[in-house]
Amino acid sequence: MPDEQLGALVTVLDLVRSGTARTRPQLSQVSGLGRTVVAQRVAQLIDSELLEETSAVVSTGGRPPRELRFRAEAGQLLVAELGATALCVGIADLAGTILVEHEETADIAAGPEAVLGRVEELFDGLLAARPSGGPPVWGVGIGVPGPVEFAAGRPMAPPIMPGWDGYPVRERFADRYDAPAWVDNDVNLMALGELRVGLAMDAADAVFLKIGSGIGAGLISAGHLHRGSQGAAGDVGHVAVVDDTSAVCRCGNTGCLEAVAGGAALGRQATEAARAGESRFLADRLTGPEPLHVADVVDAAAHGDPYAVELLVRSGQFIGRTLATLVNFYNPSLVVIGGSVAEAGDLFLAAIRQTVYRRSLPLATRDLRIVRSSLGERAGLHGAAFVVIDELFSPDRLAEWINHGAPAGFPGLTGPRPTG
The missing domain is CATH 3.30.420.40 (ATPase, nucleotide binding domain)
Incomplete structure (x- = not known):
């Protein structure tokens, strides 16, 4: 997709996702894009099932415009926050809303096999409890209580996590759920959660x-x-x-x-x-x-x-x-x-x-x-969802999967972003 088209596509999608603009005239007015460009990009996003038209809004003259809605239910995200003495897992939609969650005590010092194995069991249980025909998993977000090399998705010499140094957390979840996964420090995710839906x-x-x-x-x-x-x-x-x-x-x-x-x-x-x-x-x-x-x-x-x-x-x-x-x-x-x-x-x-x-x-x-x-223990779960959302809908990532309809089935999407 040409850069100009991609830029317009991302702009239109972001404006609707954020609620800044809900109709085609509003999109054109806020973005500065021409009406034809807006109409083309909206049509593309509707074909991709990321947007849908809802009821018409009150007209200020002429034919009333149809309102556009981001389909947050099109996919779901698996999210987990691992602490020193507890873990919390959940499922979120594409707007970052936590749909279901579970928390229990855990010892991060037990090592990655034991802790991540339990996380997978809980993820599988949450997925199995959904109604049949639920939306596909679009991504996985994991927070851990130690330094993480974000580009690699691996903990690096974490002081309270023996046995975790260099462990391929990202690859493990991406392979298991056949979807892209991102791993970050738990405090970064809490900060991101507060930024998106909290006091910040x-x-x-x-x-x-x-x-x-x-x-x-x-x-x-x-x-x-x-x-x-x-x-x-x-x-x-x-x-x-x-x-x-x-x-x-x-x-x-x-x-x-x-x-x-x-x-x-x-x-x-x-x-x-x-x-x-x-x-x-x-x-x-x-x-x-x-x-x-x-x-x-x-x-x-x-x-x-x-x-x-x-x-x-x-x-x-x-x-x-x-x-x-x-x-x-x-x-x-x-x-x-x-x-x-x-x-x-x-x-x-x-x-x-x-x-x-x-x-x-x-x-x-x-x-x-x-x-x-204000979010308490849920800040990290929200942040885990938004780290995935931010990556999936960034211009470079979106360009990789938009023509396929969804990022499900693309576990390698977390690799180095395309350049040039």
């Missing part, structure tokens, strides 16, 4: 900070996810914040933010305090050899336990210092806080906010908002 929809420059077992950031720049050259942008959990050599991080270094302020660190510190008799509440929770978790710290703080409150405030201050560096360097208008520790309550969020505002330049914080995620 109107923020051109934003930071999503996940505070769970580990700590990581997803960066939104000029309305787009910023991954960096290899996909490692935003890995703030391994920024050194103390010189304490006893604070050993899972990455092998000492003094990392994650090692002193992440969920795993809070659980470890709470366990030590319980055994030392520094917290009656936490000591009562420690009933056996199993260590405490961050949820125990959050619960203890909610019950007014002084030691737990101190732990959360100190964690918030450490995180706030690192975040202040990002704010000064990057100057976002919005910071969205997510992850399991983010549910610790207003005291924790207040400690982060106070530290950021105290340690950042006045100009950088003049219009800055620091808020808790």
